[in-house]
Amino acid sequence: MKETGKPTANPMLVLREEFDDWAILFDPDTGDAHALNPISVFVWKRLDGHHSVDDIMSELVKSCDDVPENAQTEVIKFIDELLEQGYAGYEI
Amino acid sequence: MRTPRQVDIDVTNRCNLRCKFCYHFESAGDVGRDLSTAEWLQFFEELNRLHVMSVTLAGGEPFFRSDFKELITGLVNNRMRYGILSNGTLITEETAAFLKQTGRCNFVQVSIDGSKPDIHDYIRGSGSFEKAVRGIEICKKHRLTVDIRVTLHKKNIHDVENIAELLIERLGIHGFSTNAASYMGLCAINSDALSLDTADRSVVMQKLVDLNKKYDNRITATAGPLADAHMWNRMEKARRINGENTKPGSLTGCGCVIEKIAIRADGVIVPCNMLSHIELGRINQDSLEYVWQHHPMLEKMRTRSGISLAEFEFCRGCEYIGTCTGNCPALAYTTFGEIDHPSPDACLRRFLQDGGVLPVIDESRQTME
Ligand code: SF4
Ligand code: SF4
Numbered sequence: 001m002k003e004t005g006k007p008t009a010n011p012m013l014v015l016r017e018e019f020d021d022w023a024i025l026f027d028p029d030t031g032d033a034h035a036l037n038p039i040s041v042f043v044w045k046r047l048d049g050h051h052s053v054d055d056i057m058s059e060l061v062k063s064c065d066d067v068p069e070n071a072q073t074e075v076i077k078f079i080d081e082l083l084e085q086g087y088a089g090y091e092i
Numbered sequence: 093m094r095t096p097r098q099v100d101i102d103v104t105n106r107c108n109l110r111c112k113f114c115y116h117f118e119s120a121g122d123v124g125r126d127l128s129t130a131e132w133l134q135f136f137e138e139l140n141r142l143h144v145m146s147v148t149l150a151g152g153e154p155f156f157r158s159d160f161k162e163l164i165t166g167l168v169n170n171r172m173r174y175g176i177l178s179n180g181t182l183i184t185e186e187t188a189a190f191l192k193q194t195g196r197c198n199f200v201q202v203s204i205d206g207s208k209p210d211i212h213d214y215i216r217g218s219g220s221f222e223k224a225v226r227g228i229e230i231c232k233k234h235r236l237t238v239d240i241r242v243t244l245h246k247k248n249i250h251d252v253e254n255i256a257e258l259l260i261e262r263l264g265i266h267g268f269s270t271n272a273a274s275y276m277g278l279c280a281i282n283s284d285a286l287s288l289d290t291a292d293r294s295v296v297m298q299k300l301v302d303l304n305k306k307y308d309n310r311i312t313a314t315a316g317p318l319a320d321a322h323m324w325n326r327m328e329k330a331r332r333i334n335g336e337n338t339k340p341g342s343l344t345g346c347g348c349v350i351e352k353i354a355i356r357a358d359g360v361i362v363p364c365n366m367l368s369h370i371e372l373g374r375i376n377q378d379s380l381e382y383v384w385q386h387h388p389m390l391e392k393m394r395t396r397s398g399i400s401l402a403e404f405e406f407c408r409g410c411e412y413i414g415t416c417t418g419n420c421p422a423l424a425y426t427t428f429g430e431i432d433h434p435s436p437d438a439c440l441r442r443f444l445q446d447g448g449v450l451p452v453i454d455e456s457r458q459t460m461e
Pocket of ligand 1: 107108109110111113114115116117151152153178179
């Protein structure tokens with residue numbers, strides 16, 4: 001992942017916030033549904049082409065009392081997975 | 093759940109057939125009019141905003157609408173998948189190719205009620221068997237998922253082995269689901285000729301259980317004789333093990349309003365298309381999200397599971413009370429005029445008192461769904 005880049009979520013995917021802070025990310029083209037934990041939901045909502053990973057991380061630190069140590073690695077991994085599956089991309 | 097995951101839409105009130113057991117016609121869902129294309133498309137935008145994942149289009153006959161492709165395109169553009177409940181007679185190569193290329197079709201469900209024209213057409217009208225079979229073949233050719241629904245009634249229960257052979261062996265369908273003609277709509281009018289009595293139910297339950305042995309559980313049911321066979325066997329087993337030492341069960345037999353909601357052909361929001369007399373609001377006028385979260389009737393239906401069967405005179409002294417779920421509220425309504433009541437149609441005690449016989453099931457081999 002280009003860590004300086006500002007990824008954008010694929011607008012065809014559906015984020016259903018259902019139970020507490022957890023959500024389902026639904027791909028209508030395949031019918032696949034993935035459960036997202038609260039941190040992933042937080043990240044997904046900021047994949048708007050205006051936030052870099054650093055921006056997202058600093059917002060995360062500000063809004064949570066208890067950010068796990070490995071959060072940055074996890075966030076990068078999550079975004080990489082999204083990019084790989086075509087669930088997010090970079091504007092050209 | 094903040095919004096429904098799925099919405100069942102009667103997209104038209106019209107149909108090219110008039111099946112003798114149709115639950116739609118002559119029910120409260122038979123509203124005598126259709127909404128325009130623009131009205132449905134506007135509503136699909138709301139479903140998109142509410143993050144609804146899938147829609148089931150029913151009716152009437154969905155393919156009867158000439159703007160059918162526009163409506164499907166509207167669903168696709170609004171990020172949804174869809175399924176279609178159809179009588180199969182209007183499916184053409186062109187429609188099937190169109191559905192396939194959307195990439196969003198979960199299934200096309202086609203009804204088959206006999207292994208040959210005279211049995212199927214007795215209910216659905218002359219020529220409908222050949223057309224429905226052709227519709228299935230076209231869907232298969234275009235690699236759409238075709239689900240088959242067999243509705244059991246007095247005149248086809250003795251054909252069920254042949255129906256299974258037609259569908260599984262000759263047409264190569266992975267399996268099929270079954271239910272029974274229910275005391276609703278036109279079936280309520282034709283009930284004497286069509287509804288299964290206790291003896292019919294006993295016979296067809298055993299047949300379906302045996303067929304599932306032969307076809308490796310490729311026959312399924314969420315309602316009707318096969319579903320009853322499995323549920324009632326579990327209830328009987330529990331009675332033998334627990335005797336009378338059981339805490340009464342409650343009205344847990346319906347989960348519909350937990351995940352989904354329905355819309356009538358005139359745009360009225362209802363809890364389920366079997367409960368189309370309960371009007372909750374109107375699309376494009378009332379917020380579906382608000383109705384879903386705040387309508388007192390939905391709230392009441394969702395807490396129905398807290399009503400103990402011990403509260404009903406109907407269930408007094410019943411040995412099955414610990415495992416009974418009271419079943420479908422729509423069937424309770426058509427019989428008693430109220431939804432907060434166990435459905436007499438699915439009452440095991442009544443079935444046995446009427447001389448009903450439970451099927452012999454090898455539970456290690458069988459699954460219900
Ligand atoms: S059962 Fe289906 S096909 Fe038959 S009349 Fe009713 S809506 Fe039409
Ligand atoms: S009387 Fe019928 S509905 Fe009531 S608990 Fe017994 S089996 Fe269930």
